[in-house]
Amino acid sequence: MEELQQATDYRPWLDAALKDIRRRHPSRTKKALAQVLEIDPAHLSHILAGQKHLALRHLPQVAKFLELSPPQARYFNTLVRLNSAQDSPTSHQAFLELRQMRGDLQRNLSDDTHEYFTSWLHPAMRTLLSLVEFRGLGWTRLAGLFRKGVTPDQARLSVELLLRLGLLERDPRGILRPTGGTVSSGEKWLGQAVMEFQRQTIALSGELLEATPKSERDVSTLTLPASRERMDELKDKIRQFRQEVISWARDLPEEDIVVQLNIQLFPVADARRTERSTTEKSP
Numbered sequence: 001m002e003e004l005q006q007a008t009d010y011r012p013w014l015d016a017a018l019k020d021i022r023r024r025h026p027s028r029t030k031k032a033l034a035q036v037l038e039i040d041p042a043h044l045s046h047i048l049a050g051q052k053h054l055a056l057r058h059l060p061q062v063a064k065f066l067e068l069s070p071p072q073a074r075y076f077n078t079l080v081r082l083n084s085a086q087d088s089p090t091s092h093q094a095f096l097e098l099r100q101m102r103g104d105l106q107r108n109l110s111d112d113t114h115e116y117f118t119s120w121l122h123p124a125m126r127t128l129l130s131l132v133e134f135r136g137l138g139w140t141r142l143a144g145l146f147r148k149g150v151t152p153d154q155a156r157l158s159v160e161l162l163l164r165l166g167l168l169e170r171d172p173r174g175i176l177r178p179t180g181g182t183v184s185s186g187e188k189w190l191g192q193a194v195m196e197f198q199r200q201t202i203a204l205s206g207e208l209l210e211a212t213p214k215s216e217r218d219v220s221t222l223t224l225p226a227s228r229e230r231m232d233e234l235k236d237k238i239r240q241f242r243q244e245v246i247s248w249a250r251d252l253p254e255e256d257i258v259v260q261l262n263i264q265l266f267p268v269a270d271a272r273r274t275e276r277s278t279t280e281k282s283p
Helices: 009-025 029-036 042-049 058-065 068-082 088-102 108-116 121-128 140-143 152-164 189-210 230-250 271-281
Strands: 168-171 176-178
Touching: 009 042, 009 058, 009 068, 029 058, 058 068, 068 088, 108 121, 108 152, 108 271, 121 152, 140 152, 152 168, 152 176
Parallel strands: none
Antiparallel strands: 168 176
């Protein structure tokens, strides 16, 4: 069975833990746990399949059923909160608590991947180091290259994170260069971290709007009618544009600046919803 402190989703771990406890105590079945929690066995099956989440009020009973030690119970509780978080601050706080409980010696790639997606600085740093020669000295100079205030310590920690993730390496001259590695956001538990990253990049655009000369920026917005049934076509156009921009950047003969391009599409009003609301309010 996977160690609890290596799990990134409590539900597969819980499924394995229930099989393990049943080998030692045959009466402690999944059905027995459902009875203890006073939930339908089918609901517990949906939880173990990753389709639903445990209620936080059930966690002490689960810990007792599995004979978890107090440190294990605290870790399990925090992992459930991380996986079931509905907003970025809650997710990030739970992540920080998990990392503290693991300790520096037990820090793993999942921690670093989560941290990568919680700040706009890390991908920007990686891109910047493809443009400048930096050997890991002069953190003040490196931090000063960013338009938004970055401290020397933040610059150093970002570079250390990129090195741990294998996204930076030293060339034969000792200069830090980006590798061809990638960081996947595929794991479900990283969803809130990615949302936090997107929130930061959107906020960053607003902060730099007035500070950036008009000749160096292009900010435009469109408010237009659309069709709910044909939204996928519009999303395809955006995807095609992103690929065109990536190809354009790849073929540049020389680069000397790092840019952040945010393409934002979201509904701001729903005519059908308005019609329903009007009907509901009519006498």
